[in-house]
Amino acid sequence: MPFLIEAWDNPDSQPVRAGTLKPHLEFLAQNAAKLLAAGAKLEDDGKTMLGSFYIVDVETRAEAEAFLAADPFAQAGVFGRSVITRWRKAYLDGQCYLPKS
Known part of the structure; x- marks a missing residue:
């Protein structure tokens, strides 16, 4: 079952993020097979970065933690806080994964 990883940027981390x-994008490309979704979290202005999120298709929390720890953003100290939560697909790309009743 996949995991949702949500990370919040440290204040004033924009120069480090930039x-x-x-290397962060290269890391994502190298791990594309694990990614169901990934992207930046933005302010309403559509430009100011707030953090990142990932939905990774791994079997264990330890694998999700290792994924986040290997991210160059995490290694560089961009993230101040992160939460890893097991995720059950209901809908993805317009397709329903709910059991038929």
Whole structure:
């Protein structure tokens, strides 16, 4: 069952985020097979970064924790807080995964 990883940026981490963007994107590309979804969290202005989220298709919390720990953003100290939660698919890409009743 997948895990949702939600991370919040540290205050004033934008320069660090910008400086590690390329290795972060390379990390995501290298781990694309594990990613059901990923993206930046933004302020309503659509530009100001707040953090990141990932839905990773791994079997254990330890694997989800290892994924986050290996992210260049995490290694560089961009994230101040993160939460990892087991996630059950109900809908993804417009497709229903709920049991038929």
